[in-house]
Amino acid sequence: MIYLDNAATSWPKPEGVYRAMDTFFRELGANPGRAGFRMAAEAGKVIREARVLLKDFFNASSPDHIIFTLNCTDALNIALKGLLSPGDHVITSCLEHNSVSRPLNRIAKSGVVYSRVPHNQDGLIEPEEIKKMIRPETKLIVLAHASNVLGTVEPVREIGHIAAEHGIIFLLDAAQTAGALPIDLKEMKINLLACPGHKGLMGPTGTGVLAINGLEGIASFREGGTGSLSEEPVQPSRFPDRLEAGTPNTVGIAGLKAGVEFIMEKGLEKIRSHELSLIDLLLKGLLSIPGVTVYGTQRAEGRSGLVSFNIEGWEPQDVAAVLESKFDIACRAGLHCAPWAHGFLGTLPYGAVRFSVGYFNTESEIKTAIEAVSALAGY
């Protein structure tokens, strides 16, 4: 099988991720919490090491500012609901995943107001447009680092600096970029980063991260046992306990740690460079096929690891079905949980076909995929 659904979840994982999880689960399966016995303490040590690793990886303000969550959506909900109060204004875009849009719509019912910044034909947001939308009550800017439909990488450093100048919190949804593009919270002036553990970071499902850069004013989303200050009737205020409650996904975090170790060992630059060469090949190939419409920028450099397209005369779901049955290619067709982006592209209600690459894809796989699309397009 040629797996081109890495934007949904990366697969396969590095061998070390499978092994780390199985070994941890069998040998260190205890609950870290506050128990003093060796196995619990060693399980706690692995979790701590994962925090330190991710703190370094994203340049967050402290290992305690690495919050482990169920998934990226959970991290985004924690951030949005912990930050926003009635009367607050939020700037977001038209390219957001439902993981941002739906919680925002929920909060909007209680008096939070949001505006959507426009973008150009390629899906690029002009930082100056954001500046124009700032109001005295603007509390937050929340944006996807790269749209999961268009793949366009947004100028987050510039946006981060604008946010900082205006004392506005900047929350980045790095679902498509964490582990694939360099992200430096301090340097890019990002206050909060939400990402899944199971995509670019190469960990398992059931893991997500909310990384914090020096932000203190965020209320708890989920209260419960923390193994700390157990006599307190309310959630402890210190991090990470404030935003983590109940038994963490220890087994998953052990796998996530192994995934990030793999990335750091290979080097993010090398991973990005490999994925970029695949995207370049894919883009050029698809653009050269008559009857194929490719969405988003035509420059590989301005993209995360995905390309969405349609073939004239085909519904995207049928394209995906035939790609699998005839060519053993696994990809994703539809709206990709981002209806506004498809509305902009004029691809409602069926959406598009999306190819998304990962570190383990090869040039030869991409060539096969291009040939397959070519065959379907009748060339």
Add this chain to the structure above:
Amino acid sequence: MIYLDNAATSWPKPEGVYRAMDTFFRELGANPGRAGFRMAAEAGKVIREARVLLKDFFNASSPDHIIFTLNCTDALNIALKGLLSPGDHVITSCLEHNSVSRPLNRIAKSGVVYSRVPHNQDGLIEPEEIKKMIRPETKLIVLAHASNVLGTVEPVREIGHIAAEHGIIFLLDAAQTAGALPIDLKEMKINLLACPGHKGLMGPTGTGVLAINGLEGIASFREGGTGSLSEEPVQPSRFPDRLEAGTPNTVGIAGLKAGVEFIMEKGLEKIRSHELSLIDLLLKGLLSIPGVTVYGTQRAEGRSGLVSFNIEGWEPQDVAAVLESKFDIACRAGLHCAPWAHGFLGTLPYGAVRFSVGYFNTESEIKTAIEAVSALAGY
């Protein structure tokens, strides 16, 4: 090592759980969502089978009424925050874990009121006492099936019937009992059951369940992508999508499924009977040691799989440390995230030592543990 911390997380797991996770992760690691390709569809099938299995296991109203969560705390937060509005009254107990008390205290700030029903010396709640506390605005009764400190099993069937008669929702925290004691939502008139996947159900950390019995009026807690109705700007109202958002912990759910299959294959009765014989042995042994105070009921039948105790002249943390260093026994000392229960026992601020058994413990291990406590007590 003699592992007696099963009330925190069960360990080891059945071999099939380790294998199911590793195989699933390696072979079916795709994101179920809406993609049509085989691997994604097969991953989705495993998740669906787990829902059907748990629906049968708890006698919930439908497989769609099995909600997968991060942990039991997440399930409790989803239930409490999805149900309660300002002005509502809640009946709870003095024996709750912080996973119930802390979210209740959080919601109390916005005008939800709660009362704590009393219990007797053994930690048993008299259903008639609950009846007395019912007010016109009582919306919910939330109780632990068994205290994680005292182990006392509460008369949930009677309480469920009282709740049903009064049109009050009954939410059961089955953190200590799911997979260890029979629970039938319909027969016991339980509307909502929250439990972890990694304790009695023998699955991995990172999994929890909220099982619903015919209850519709519960608002979403976490909004985001569901792979369904992607064009909708708000969370879909149908279950399980209403209460699940983002990529689920597919790998963990595959492990949880294997855990529940193990229980169903062995038979819950057999598992309970084995644990009961261990608890009976443990109780009798500890009660016979001078200077040892055992908390809770002296009848094994009225207990979940744990016994908390203290040794005269010892701080519980020191007992646990010596039990490990000298006898290789892993247990948990402290407040167990249940400060009210320890307040009642007069064991603040240090708490107690807790031994908690699981299916894989043996009589010989329990005898060793009793001898170890005896030696520490000076006998």
